[in-house]
Amino acid sequence: MSSARISMPSQARRGEVIEVRTIVSHQMETGFRRTERGTAIARDIIQLFVCTYNGVEVFRAELHPAIAANPYIAFSTVATESGTLEFRWSGDNGFALTETATLQVA
């Protein structure tokens, strides 16, 4: 089973820039490897990561096989209002995972 972890502050001042760090467990099989017998191993990667803040997209990352296994992505966002940040990872073989975090803005 895949799981994700989010690391970000739970509270911030309005207008403050916060750092959001995310990590998701996924092998990110490149599609360029072969078995000892020479059979190609099919690609199985996360292709897209999207972060929305109260429903508005604030960040997105398109990933390729050159992203290491268990993709770590850190970015920043402005704490505009209290609410929910939603994180979505999607990729090959119907991979989809969603995680949320709440932020209190004073």
Added chain:
Amino acid sequence: MMNRRRFLVLTAATLAAPRLGAAADEMQAAIRKLTGGAPLNPGRVTLELPPLSENGHVVPMRVAVASPMTQADHVRAIHVFTEKNPQPNVAGFRLGPRAGRAVVQTRVRLADTQSVIAIAEMSDGSFWSASAHVVVTLAACLEELPGS
């Protein structure tokens, strides 16, 4: 006369050389596709990668772009390419004024000692870039799965 050394040299030349050359061309093609031929200005972008990486499977990378990140003047996207991986694209990050700061971090795979280039696409349509050279001692992508 085909001795072992000559065989190895020939094999390396036929297998490796065209492949690596093609990859560098592919990177240039991928960059042209992104910029549409617009000039790549040096500067404004800071690409942090370790100069020496013992493990090409997990190489920490940080890209920062000097930008006020306002509605009028911000970074629209950051794109990262490599020269010698089997595929030139590494990642594309879309951001905007709500990012506050144009800084992204991730971990990449590098198949060989090579240069990595980060390109920032600004809200005014200009492109800025920085590159870094990484010496990789254990390359990613080359191993096989035992027993399968």
